Amino acid sequence: MIVQYVIGFCLFFAFSHGLSKDENKMVILEKRVKDLEDLATKLLRKVDLAERNIQSLLSENIQIKKELKYTSDQVQDLENQTIPMTDWSSSPRYTGYGSIKSLQNMKNLGQNHKNHSEKGRHLRQLEFHQFQQYTHSIMTKQRIGFTAVTTDHQTHMGINQSILFLNVIENVGNGLDPFTSVFKAPVSGLYIFSVSLVNHPGLEVRASIVKNGNPVVRIFSGDSTTYASGTSTIVLDLSINDDVWVRITDASDININGGAWSSFTGVLVS
Template sequence: MHCIIIEGRTPLIRIEFSYLCHTLCSLLDIVNRMIFIYLYVFISLFAFSQVCCKEFTIEPLEEKVANLEDLTMKLLKKLEMAENDIQSLTTENVQIRKELQDTRLRLEILEKQDEASKIPYPKLLMKTSKANESSDDTKTQDENHDNTRMKAGLNKRLLEGNMIHTTTPPLTKGRVGFMAVTTDHQTHMGANQIVLFPKVIENVGSGLDPHSSIFKAPVSGLYIFSATILNHAGETVRCAIVKNSQIIAYIFSGDSTTHSSGSKTALLSLNVGDDVWIKIHEAFSDVHVHGYAWSSFMGVLVS
């Protein structure tokens, strides 16, 4: 066994080398265990603190997530409402465009009627002899300077039968008649809906309302009414002639493959203010009436 000999004033001391190494190893082992324990405790405390912090922070995050989900749902609902509003606005825009087209057409008709009402009296042909031509020319010149004298002279000649009209004379009392046709197609019409005839060809006596297509009798008498309805290809149309909300006669038009038309004529005795119009059959809906002057409505006072 190895020994260390220390010389000095004191006696020689022999220390066993193995015992010293064993002691040192034990001390080192203890130090290592203490360091390990300290590290374990430190890591455990650190991990525990992190877990505690996460537990405190998870709840606010969950609340934020829930709030975000609620906000997302609200935004989706608002987006759906906005899409519905856009669809409704698009539908309203289409309807407004149709109404504008109808209004423009009615304005054109009214302008034409206004222009027609401003046409002066037609030129009249004289039946008198050549001996009276010079006096008639002088009288015509005087009438051009005086409108009152001109109208008086015209009325006098009409009564005497000395003049012939080259065109239709102005409206006289008791003359009533009208004719109107369709313009655009009228689609998806419901039960009892009035069929419109916006294009007015004739309206003597102004009994037909061009906006509602309802005829109101301006004078009492016996009238003849006739209506023709054209269906779309492969479809059927059932209409009725109505007097003061009372159905007078039905009109049927239909074919399984192509277009066809149905007509009906009615003889009615009307008082002043009685109404006559064409409507869709009360038991049918989603009906399509062909436009572009293929369907018509007319009436005339016969006595």
């Protein structure tokens, strides 16, 4: 009787242990299936984003092709507008013993035809040069812009000391030096710059936006009891490698508030 009990217990233990292993395998398998489903969902999202980016690029490419075709058609129309040649059939002919006047008329007609041909050639060259400049501006159009903000407080600053904006948020075109906060124009063009400075309570800030070492617009911020902000915005026509930055002017022992409260922004507009 005891033997029967022992055998029954052993069979029950073996059956229960095997079932527990199967259940564990099922749990692991279900987890792996769930992980694969999550991975597939992420991949589908990336594929959808890539398709939208491709569609946007295709649309931009189509627009550029349209602009190029329109410009090419305009140049072709100008080239087709040729200057009519002089009608020699209506001019006096030299018959071997004609008058000197007839010879002079023929000479003048020939010179007029030469002048018209030269004007037409110069016109076509000018229009083709303009077409090349236009297509070059389309194909090489650059996006340039930056925004940087202050990090730590800058205290006890002296006259002509540069204000640093070391937290660079955007620097498209890499025109802004992230260590000196000096912007160097990568291309010639019309730029907009804006500076906002926050003072410490009870202290004043007097600064300037500087182009190639020359102050072009001033910034003032000050309040006797609390923080205050001063802002200046300016449009500058820059040549390649022109420098623009912000520095202290008119006073010393200046304190600039950090923590992204003060900012320096610039962008190429045309």
